[in-house]
Amino acid sequence: MARTTTMKRIAGQLGVSITTVSKVLNNRDDIGDATRARVLAKVAELGYQPNAVARSLTLRRTHTLGIVVPDLMHSFFVEIVAGVEAVASARGYGLLLCCSNEDPKKERADLDLLRQRQVDGVVLGSANASGNTDMLKDLSGHGVGLVMIDRDDHPDVRCDRVVTDDLEVGRLATAHLVEQGRRALAHIAGPAIVHARRRADGYREALAAAGIRAHTEWIARGGFMEADGYRAMKRLLGVKPRIDGVFAANDPAAIGAMKAIWEARLRVPEDIAVVGAGDIALGDLLRVPLTTVSWSREEQGRRAGELILDRIETEGASKFRRVIVPPHLVARRSSGAVA
Amino acid sequence: MARTTTMKRIAGQLGVSITTVSKVLNNRDDIGDATRARVLAKVAELGYQPNAVARSLTLRRTHTLGIVVPDLMHSFFVEIVAGVEAVASARGYGLLLCCSNEDPKKERADLDLLRQRQVDGVVLGSANASGNTDMLKDLSGHGVGLVMIDRDDHPDVRCDRVVTDDLEVGRLATAHLVEQGRRALAHIAGPAIVHARRRADGYREALAAAGIRAHTEWIARGGFMEADGYRAMKRLLGVKPRIDGVFAANDPAAIGAMKAIWEARLRVPEDIAVVGAGDIALGDLLRVPLTTVSWSREEQGRRAGELILDRIETEGASKFRRVIVPPHLVARRSSGAVA
DNA sequence: TCAAGTTACTTTAGCGATAAAGTTTGAGCG
């Protein structure tokens, strides 16, 4: 293994002090042109690369961000990661990736790892509420920038947030079904987290706005998994008079719902129109392409990255911000909007 | 921002030397039980967390791996990342993620970033050959572990490799079509890289093994993009007597091919059976679920992580290994194998 | 009883860099 080139070596070969080399590389103005040139030449000759670890130790800045997501198999989170990576890399930051597998214990270990590695900031991808409030407070208390994406738990952790307008998600989906002429509109609700509740609220608001009286049996408790949507839809199929449109709290649930509908020998969208939320990758390649309400995860990631880097790179602590990424409808076949 | 707890602080409060604290935390046996207990108590009281940056500087080991992939929107690479993350994290390593966007310049910048951050090892995800051989040699020359996944370029870079058996991919796909009773078997070739060539070789071998004489016009120059497959299929549709089966070099190309077939008012698989390669996520949710030859990317990632960590954590330099991940057929509707 | 070990620590040095506080040299000036 070849010896690495350090400032010491450069300084040694030139007979100058290490500090002189450091100053040249940091563009200080108290070094003469001749010396500067000699140092630069040596740097090029030896292919010197600064040791970021040493630099981090003195500067107390690692130029590294951490990101914790619950799952990498879901395109959702990957797109967020991609967004963060793009801005981090463009600004010269590294990105330490952690995948918590939806496990609070692992999330805790991940946050620990990031903390020990002295990252300058942490992006926390959406996950179910977990008991790691203490860690988060600790992190942000120690000057580590923190951004939470799509999370409204940990209300007392002071940090920036990038969230979706879930109320609007529910409203857009439901209003779209109304526009398609559907009137018996069911909702497959998600799990007991704010996102899902807000989407349900949006559903109710849109119904009210359209002057439709919501039947209580139109709302089926479901979940975010395909199986949840399937089971919920089975139950909704028993409701009389028959449902003619469903808004599922997310896309996997909507896919489950479609499977249940087909099993009952009904057609999508002719008999029942389906709308999901979240726009999973390849959602447009399904047997019946799925209409969904979407928002850019990549933008969420980018905004998160920007929030955090701005906070890190500007001195005085500014107010914590909350960026709302607006959703939009992606009309496809399952709602009858597209032939 | 609260003061961070360092060994110095602990030592100070207890009136012992910093080294004593260090020794306790590193489980050295030349510290008395009483002192050990006092230190441990203080560590717990102050919630001390070691500073990995300082540790890395002295130990010359960052306990961090880097991974460079060309694209995060392709599930392919994400799964590899997930595999590497899993083993890295399980063994206490962090993972620095870089996405080169298929751009050799960015790849170079990424490798630079990883090098400066002194990562212990680098996993290089598949990408087109690029001119960064010098960087790679440099890295591995400086004792950084290097694993290349699915890359056979840079033949003179000495490192571990995890590859797929592309020849077998081509053979499996083609033999499967033969088993389905197809005889006029076209191949949509990929771009001019070894993987694609080997898959084409496998196609030829399987035809020969089945005693089928391959017509030259059965092989259409294509690519790895959906549009490539679409265009290639358009051309293949003009071949007489009509093709009754196609093996596309990868799944996106196969999807493009199916679109072209449908546009020609033909059916998949009744008129033309289609087989892809790579098993993209959700491939089973397509209008006509796609038969494909697949292999576990997650396993590729895991194996890569293991190779690299083993190399890092064992002293003497062992021989460079080459791990071959075997492919297997995933039979779905597009080849007529499943109803 | 005293040299030779142990035991349980402490001191010193160094990882590779930066920042703050010197030091030397020559110029400018009254």
Add this chain to the structure above:
DNA sequence: CGCTCAAACTTTATCGCTAAAGTAACTTGA
């Protein structure tokens, strides 16, 4: 001609931690 000052460097201290080399106090053994 001596004094001040700026320019161009160097020295010293430090970041937080570990490894190697001390060093006291206490055993041990012949």
